Structure formats: C-alpha cells, structure tokens
Amino acid sequence: MVEHDPEQVTIIPPAGPIRVLCLDDEPSVLKVLRRTLGFAGMEVSLFDCGEQALQTLAQQDYEVIISDMRMPEMDGVEFLTKARQIAPQSQRILLSGYADMDSTIAAINEGGIHNFLQKPWQNEALIHVIKDAAEKYRLKQYNSELQTAISSQNEQLKVLNGNLEELVEKRTAQIRTVLRQLETANKREQDEHKATVELLYNFINANPYIDADMAKQIANLSGLIAQKLGLGDKVVQLTKMAGYLAQVGLLAMDPVLYDKPLEQLSSEQRKLFFTHPATAQLMLMPAQHLSDVGEAIYHQFEKYNGQGIPKGLKGKQIPIGAQILAAARDYVENLLKNQGDKETRRGHALEIIKMYSGSFYHPKVVLALEQAIHADMSTTNQVGSxxxxxxxxxxxxxxxxxxxxxxxxxxxxxxxxxxxxxxxxxxxxxxxxxxxxxxxxxxx
CATH class of the missing domain: 3.90.105 (Molybdopterin biosynthesis moea protein, domain 2)
Structure with a gap:
C-alpha cells in the first residue's frame, strides 16, 4: 500500500496569454505579426537582430519562437539552432518566402523546428499553428511540474515515476517491434486486422493483473452495439477490436496502477492511470490500418456533454467508436461489480448507463446497448452447425x-x-x- 503525505500539493495548469518571440529583418513583416498576434490576445516580442533576440531569450521564457529563414547577419537555421540550446522546450516555427528545400532540411535537423510556414501565410493558419505549439509547450511544462510535486510528496511514487518512462519505452518498443513484423508480413493484406489484435490480446491475457475476460466481454458488446446502430461491417469489426485492446496501454505501466480498484488510487496515481489510452494509441501507431482503433481507444473517456478527457470533445465531435466503447466498458465494469443472479446484475448495470444517457453517453448508443443486451449473445460468434x-x-x-x-x-x-x-x-x-x-x- 502506498502511503500519502496528508499535505497535498495542487499544481495549476499554465494559463494566460501565449508568449511569442518573433525574428525577421523586414519591419513590415514584424508590424503584421504584432497586429495579427496582438489581436489574438498573445504577448509578442519583436526583433530584427538575431543576437538581441538570443540575449532576451536567455532571460525570459517564451512558449513559441518564430524566425524568418533568409536574414543578412544570422539566418534562420543558425538562430533556431542557438535558440534550441538556450530554450529547448520552446516550440520553434520557421517562416520563409523561398522554396529552399536544403535550408528547410537544415532547420529541421539542426534547429529542431516543430513547424514550417511559407510567406505569405494565412493569418488563421498561423494563429492555429501557434496555439497548437503553445498547448504542447504548456502540457510539457505542466507534466514536469506535476512529476516534481508527486516526487516530493511520496517516495514510492518517485520511484514509480522514475521508472515509468523507461518501462513505457521498453514495453512499447517490444510491442512496436512485433507490430512492424506483422505489418511487413501482411503488406499485401492490409485489411486483415485480426492477427494484430489477437497478438496484442494475448499480451493482455498473459498479464495476471488485467482481466482479459472483461476485455472479451467489452469487445463482443461493442460489436453488437455497432450492429444495432446499423454501422457497416468494417466499422463493427474495428469497434470490436477497440474493445479487445481498450486496456492494452496498461501493459506499459507499473501494475500498482491497475492491480486494485480505481477508487483506491491516489489522485496522482489516477492521473497516471488515465494516460493509458494515449499510450495505447502510441503503441498502435506503427499499425496504420489500426488508426481508427487507436483513435477510439484514445477518446474512450470523453463524455457526451463535453466534460470528459483528454480533449473535452462534445457530442458528434467524439468518434463513434469511442462512444460505443465507453458505454460498453462502463456497462461491463458495473456488471462485474454487481451482486446477484445474471439478470439482476444486467438490470442494475444497464440502469446506471441509462441514468447518464445524454450526459455521459449518446442516447442512441444507450438505446443500442439496451437492444444488444437483450440479444442472444451466445450465438454471435457461431456460424453454421x-x-x-x-x-x-x-x-x-x-x-x-x-x-x-x-x-x-x-x-x-x-x-x-x-x-x-x-x-x-x-x-x-x-x-x-x-x-x-x-x-x-x-x-x-
């Protein structure tokens, strides 16, 4: 059992205006940047000299750094390379009015740029790129502060967090290797997803802390819900696969996060636990034909009313596979927790899902779930005599x-x-x- 310091530390996610440093030797460009980004509510620092920009960067934090490519004293490659050394976490964006592929490649390799835009740019596209870059910066900063707070509160969690990244990389690398082997062996049959899913399901089944039978129930029920919704055979199969692999991200985590009920975890442990869908999506990334499966798993904790995680998507913004998976997963979890005979447990589990229809779950998905439960599930996997x-x-x-x-x-x-x-x-x-x-x- 992990002991906790009763004095909890609250970490507030970074907020406030996005801080942007802009470097360009053309005053007109800097003027446009000041006006465009200022109207978007951003704090902008403008420079026409690379050395001055680097001196300021060494003294102040900026979430996003924007640089022109062609400048007389210090070009964009040299500036971004030095900026990377001074502020490695800042997101770097390159602007260029020239189709210079060699310089762009050098900026990617040496300056470590995160995005590239050509002049003249579209203001909407520029603002979108900056906001996305700032979100990545703030997320990294928030995660870093959170890890520090966890380490100071609990020595056991410090050990857990210290080993977690290595554990994720090791196990993810193993699974990626297997997936690449499968991809190579099945390039001519990209639609044959079954072998990949069965292989990963075997990994789940071999783990003593994960209930593989529950994964099977979630998968079968997800497929039935998709059928009741009238979705095509391909979507039905992909949704079923998402049910099988909904927990595969847990394989990359320490068992202390999932060998006991969620309500017994500390708040810090729960935050780490709910990162397993993102880890699962990362594991499945090499299998391009399973991208829809990974997307459904990644968004499985979104809520219909927009109050879920990780993106707070709402209604139709949530992939249909994720909506089906969420309802099937929660139903099966409630079913396994309830007491009594089979019909009583089914009734209680279904009532809980129906209670949150329209808030946590799509009403049509809840209706399809109810229809699927009353279907003859014992014959869904059999064909012929x-x-x-x-x-x-x-x-x-x-x-x-x-x-x-x-x-x-x-x-x-x-x-x-x-x-x-x-x-x-x-x-x-x-x-x-x-x-x-x-x-x-x-x-x-």
Missing amino acids: MNIINAQALKSGMELGLAIHSHKGIMLLPKGHIFTDATVAKLQQLEMQKPTPFRILIKT
Whole structure:
C-alpha cells in the first residue's frame, strides 16, 4: 500500500496569454505579426537582430519562437539552432518566402523546428499553428511540474515515476517491434486486422493483473452495439477490436496502477492511470490500418456533454467508436461489480448507463446497448452447425469454428483456421501432454 503525505500539493495548469518571440529583418513583416498576434490576445516580442533576440531569450521564457529563414547577419537555421540550446522546450516555427528545400532540411535537423510556414501565410493558419505549439509547450511544462510535486510528496511514487518512462519505452518498443513484423508480413493484406489484435490480446491475457475476460466481454458488446446502430461491417469489426485492446496501454505501466480498484488510487496515481489510452494509441501507431482503433481507444473517456478527457470533445465531435466503447466498458465494469443472479446484475448495470444517457453517453448508443443486451449473445460468434472432436480426430482441411486457447488462456489457433498436416500434428502433440483431451469445434 502506498502511503500519502496528508499535505497535498495542487499544481495549476499554465494559463494566460501565449508568449511569442518573433525574428525577421523586414519591419513590415514584424508590424503584421504584432497586429495579427496582438489581436489574438498573445504577448509578442519583436526583433530584427538575431543576437538581441538570443540575449532576451536567455532571460525570459517564451512558449513559441518564430524566425524568418533568409536574414543578412544570422539566418534562420543558425538562430533556431542557438535558440534550441538556450530554450529547448520552446516550440520553434520557421517562416520563409523561398522554396529552399536544403535550408528547410537544415532547420529541421539542426534547429529542431516543430513547424514550417511559407510567406505569405494565412493569418488563421498561423494563429492555429501557434496555439497548437503553445498547448504542447504548456502540457510539457505542466507534466514536469506535476512529476516534481508527486516526487516530493511520496517516495514510492518517485520511484514509480522514475521508472515509468523507461518501462513505457521498453514495453512499447517490444510491442512496436512485433507490430512492424506483422505489418511487413501482411503488406499485401492490409485489411486483415485480426492477427494484430489477437497478438496484442494475448499480451493482455498473459498479464495476471488485467482481466482479459472483461476485455472479451467489452469487445463482443461493442460489436453488437455497432450492429444495432446499423454501422457497416468494417466499422463493427474495428469497434470490436477497440474493445479487445481498450486496456492494452496498461501493459506499459507499473501494475500498482491497475492491480486494485480505481477508487483506491491516489489522485496522482489516477492521473497516471488515465494516460493509458494515449499510450495505447502510441503503441498502435506503427499499425496504420489500426488508426481508427487507436483513435477510439484514445477518446474512450470523453463524455457526451463535453466534460470528459483528454480533449473535452462534445457530442458528434467524439468518434463513434469511442462512444460505443465507453458505454460498453462502463456497462461491463458495473456488471462485474454487481451482486446477484445474471439478470439482476444486467438490470442494475444497464440502469446506471441509462441514468447518464445524454450526459455521459449518446442516447442512441444507450438505446443500442439496451437492444444488444437483450440479444442472444451466445450465438454471435457461431456460424453454421458444429461438431466437437478431440485432436486425435482432426484431419487436414477441417475449419476451426471457435478459437483454441491453452489452459493459461493464450490463443493457440484463431477461429476460421484451416488445419494442415503440420497444425494437426502439433495439436495432437500438445493434447498428449494434457490431462484431458481438447474440445475442438469444427464447422460442418
């Protein structure tokens, strides 16, 4: 159990006008920048000399640095490179009226620019880029201050935070390596998502602190809700995959964050816990064909009324996959917490979801959830008639009707697998090591 200092430290996210440093040798450009950014409520410092700008940068903090490319005494590459050394966290934006690819590449490699705009720019685009850059700067600053506060409050959390980044990088690198291997092997079949999802689901299943059966329930229910909403087969499958992988980001975290109920975590631990959807999206990034799945997982804690996280999206702004996942996840979690027989637990769990229809959840999603719950869920994964046999009765060419798992829950063969002589022999060998024969469902 983690002990807590009763004196809590409150960290307030950075606020106030965005601070921007602008460097350009043309007075007319600086005048336009002052007027445009000033009207947008930003604090602007203007310079036509690179050395003076660097001296000021060493004394004051700026969230965004904007520089022209072509200047007589110090060009944009040299200035941004030095600015990066002085204020590495500041976001750097390059302006240029020339289509100079070599200089742009040098600015990216040496100056570490975060964005590039050509002159003449559109004011709306410039303001959008600056606001986005400032948000990234403030988020990094806020996270840094939060980590410092956590470390000073609790020694155990200090150790946790110190190891978390290394743990995330290590486990994310492992999963990315596997995903890249799958991507390479399946370039000709980009629509075959199933192998990727089953592989990651096996990682979840092998973790003793994560309830893989709950993930399976969320996935099946998400697919049924999507069907009831009349979404296409592709969307139904992607939504189901998001249900399977909703918790995959937890694999990159210390088990102390998820081996006990959320209400038993400290406020700092809960903040770290709710970063797992972003970690999941990062893990899935190499698998481009799963981008919609990653998007649904990333936004799974948004609320219909706009009071959720991480972006505070509202209504139709929230991806439909995320809205379905949120309702299915919360229903299954409530179902597993409730007491009583199956029908009683279903009723109580559903009532909780219906209570927040229109605030936390889309009313149409809640209605589809209710319809899905009353559907015959036991037949959703079966097609046609089945025969149940053991491995000794298997023959090459038979089609597997239901996935086969080991006694630890690890998937051995997926549903739909067509047996070959090799897989028959391997399964028969495994069956010889079991105390009881396999029960294998074969399509007829």
